[in-house]
Structures are given as C-alpha cells and as structure tokens.
Amino acid sequence: MDARLALSAHRLTVKIGSALLVRPDGSLRRDWLDGLAADLAVLHGEGRELIVVTSGAIALGWRRLGMKKRPVKLDDKQAAAAAGQIMLARAWEDSLAAVGLKTAQVLVTLADTEARRRYLNARATLAKLLEHQAVPIVNENDTVATSEIRFGDNDRLSARVAVMASAETLILLSDIDGLYTADPRSHPDARHVPEVRAITPEIIGMAGGAVSHAGTGGMVTKIAAATIATGAGCAVILTQGARERPLKALQDGARCTVFAPVTTSPRRARKDWIAGSLGVMGTLVVDDGAASALKRGSSLLPAGVRLVEGAFERGDAVLIRTAAGIVLAKGLSAYDAHEARLLAGKRTQEIESILGWRGRDVLVHRDDLVLL
Ligand SMILES: Nc1ncnc2c1ncn2[C@@H]1O[C@H](COP(=O)(O)OP(=O)(O)O)[C@@H](O)[C@H]1O
Numbered sequence: 001m002d003a004r005l006a007l008s009a010h011r012l013t014v015k016i017g018s019a020l021l022v023r024p025d026g027s028l029r030r031d032w033l034d035g036l037a038a039d040l041a042v043l044h045g046e047g048r049e050l051i052v053v054t055s056g057a058i059a060l061g062w063r064r065l066g067m068k069k070r071p072v073k074l075d076d077k078q079a080a081a082a083a084g085q086i087m088l089a090r091a092w093e094d095s096l097a098a099v100g101l102k103t104a105q106v107l108v109t110l111a112d113t114e115a116r117r118r119y120l121n122a123r124a125t126l127a128k129l130l131e132h133q134a135v136p137i138v139n140e141n142d143t144v145a146t147s148e149i150r151f152g153d154n155d156r157l158s159a160r161v162a163v164m165a166s167a168e169t170l171i172l173l174s175d176i177d178g179l180y181t182a183d184p185r186s187h188p189d190a191r192h193v194p195e196v197r198a199i200t201p202e203i204i205g206m207a208g209g210a211v212s213h214a215g216t217g218g219m220v221t222k223i224a225a226a227t228i229a230t231g232a233g234c235a236v237i238l239t240q241g242a243r244e245r246p247l248k249a250l251q252d253g254a255r256c257t258v259f260a261p262v263t264t265s266p267r268r269a270r271k272d273w274i275a276g277s278l279g280v281m282g283t284l285v286v287d288d289g290a291a292s293a294l295k296r297g298s299s300l301l302p303a304g305v306r307l308v309e310g311a312f313e314r315g316d317a318v319l320i321r322t323a324a325g326i327v328l329a330k331g332l333s334a335y336d337a338h339e340a341r342l343l344a345g346k347r348t349q350e351i352e353s354i355l356g357w358r359g360r361d362v363l364v365h366r367d368d369l370v371l372l
C-alpha cells in the first residue's frame, strides 16, 4: 500500500507527539500548530472526518506549575498533565477555530478502550462529534490513569482510538520521517523503510528504545501502535511532523513509512471480531418482520423482539434467532437483559417512558451486527 492510497481515507486519525507541539523550554509552537490546523481544514473541506490525538499536556504543564524540569515521577507528571491539558485544549481550540473548525475535548484511559461498555460509549460519542462536523481532540486522561492502567504514550492510545472510531488510516506525526532499519541517531548508515506489509520479528527488532526530549514513546510504541491498528484494518503512516504544513507535505509526497492493514477494512475487522471472538451471553428471539429487516441490513428495533433469553450486560454479544430456531445474526446489545425484556415488542418512542431514561433507539445497531 502506498501513502497516497492510505491518505485517501474518509476517516483519518492524526497523532501529534509532544516534541512537535512544545519546545524543550515548555512553550507552545503556535505557528506550527496554525499550519497543521490549515492542513486539517483542507482535509475537512474535502469531506474527510478527522480525529486528533494530541500529546503535550505534561510538556506544557510542568513549567506552568513552577517545576524546575520535566517531571519523571508519576504524581508530578499527573499534576503537570492536569495543568497542561487545559492549555493544550485551548491551543487546539484557538488554532482550529481560526480556520473555521469545531473542536471537542475527549479524554480517555486505557480502561475506556478495553471495557466494552465504556468502549461503546466513547465510540458513540466520537461518532456523534463527527456527525456534528467537529474534530475530536483526544488525549489520555492522565489525572485518573495510574501506572498499571495507563498507556503512558499516545502512540498506542492513538491506535486504540483509530480502531474504536473505525478510522481507515492513522497518521503518526513524529520527529522522524519513518521507520529505519535501526535507530538513525546511533546508526547513521540505517536505511529508510518505505512500506511494511507485515510486522515481523525483524521489523520489531529495528525499533530501538530511544525517546525524545519531550516524548515517551520512541519507535517501540510506534510499532506497537501499528500492530494494533493494522490488525484492525487501519493503515498507519509514520512521517516527519516537524516541518511546516506536515499533512500537506505528506500529500505532496513527503517521505514516510506506510504500514499496510492486515485485514481489508475496519468495518470488516470489527464484524470479524464480533463474529469470532466474543462469547454469546444471551439470545433475542425476533418476529418475521424483524428477521427480514435484518437480512436487508437494518438495525434491530425493540418492536421486533418477542423474547429475551439469558443474562447479559450492555455491550455483550447476543444471538438473534427466529421463534422457529433459525439463527440469523450475532450482535452487541445496546441494553442489558433486564432492560431488553422491558423493551421487547415496544416502540422506540416508548423507550424513555419505560426505562425512565433515553438510550439508543435500537436494540442492536447495524454496525454492531453480523449476519450468520
Ligand atoms: N528503527 C528506527 N527507525 C526510526 N526511528 C527510531 C528507530 N529506532 C528508534 N528510533 C527513535 O525513535 C524516535 C521517535 O520516537 P519519539 O521521539 O518518541 O517520537 P514522538 O515524540 O513523535 O512520539 C526517533 O527520533 C528515533 O531516534
């Protein structure tokens, strides 16, 4: 896969490392950010959906708090991140508003990308923001994330976010223009690798452990990110972000490394995951009308459900079958078993009066459904 094809994606996630956004003295590179905002505005104008994963909270916050140097202890880092995040969000809001783009801050933890319920909530919020033409600005929620449960680097976080949002391409803007056969800082003869078709032990071996002055990742976490993303059908482009207008440069053919997706598309990868990896926690028995609607590719509405079997939580996988026992589909339930029983056979407009709150309009959304 070449960069041009990967760049033609409809939904793009762009990850920005701390070293690009923040100088070693803790000040913001405003002109650079304005240039990137101009690039994002061009892509947005082409009808693309954009998600930004940005580092920089710790790098911006430590000096504001009066710390003498960039912190290394976790609680100092968390305090610096808390102070810096508000500056980071403001910087993005200012630069994107200046080019006419709407922003929204999304802070997530590792657990939010792992626990299915929270994952689905975050996914739904991102989808809604994109529907509203906003650019979600994502970072790790460093305040609540402790060492065992934190990403600590935004490379892997950005891959999880890209997968969560079913983005077709993730662009990692870094301080280097791609993967080399060894760390070029210590191996000046290292060669650039333009394309990675499979992340083999040889590729993993190329990544040294080096980190930048402000960053935490190095190449190891970029390869880990590429493994997560490509495994879920998302292409990854690693390129130099330090130049002015880095996304324009990429479109104009700047040097990069493209990691090709392992499966055909994020949508297919997600459906394969639902069909293959998830244990079934219950069954929804549906009427003939719902059965035909499902076969046409529709979501499952509460009205078409006759019976709910099993004990499942919201986000768990359930089988969908007819009263005659023909299994039609497998999908993720938008309600738990108790709620699903209350809603079975009822109209969508009645959901709020029955439950006392308004959740999803459908019991199983078509994106969360695989026909069997
Ligand atoms: N095989 C390799 N190819 C390219 N860069 C490598 C390699 N091994 C280690 N590195 C180092 O990884 C660095 C990029 O990671 P990092 O500085 O953490 O980026 P960011 O701040 O964008 O997260 C490069 O500057 C380089 O020194």
Ligand SMILES: N[C@@H](CCC(=O)OP(=O)(O)O)C(=O)O
Pocket (backbone or CB within 6 Å): 016, 017, 018, 019, 054, 055, 056, 057, 058, 059, 081, 139, 140, 142, 152, 153, 154, 155, 214, 215, 216, 217, 218
């Ligand atoms: N959440 C942290 C991210 C730190 C991080 O991953 O930095 P980098 O390796 O520069 O992407 C922050 O905003 O400071």
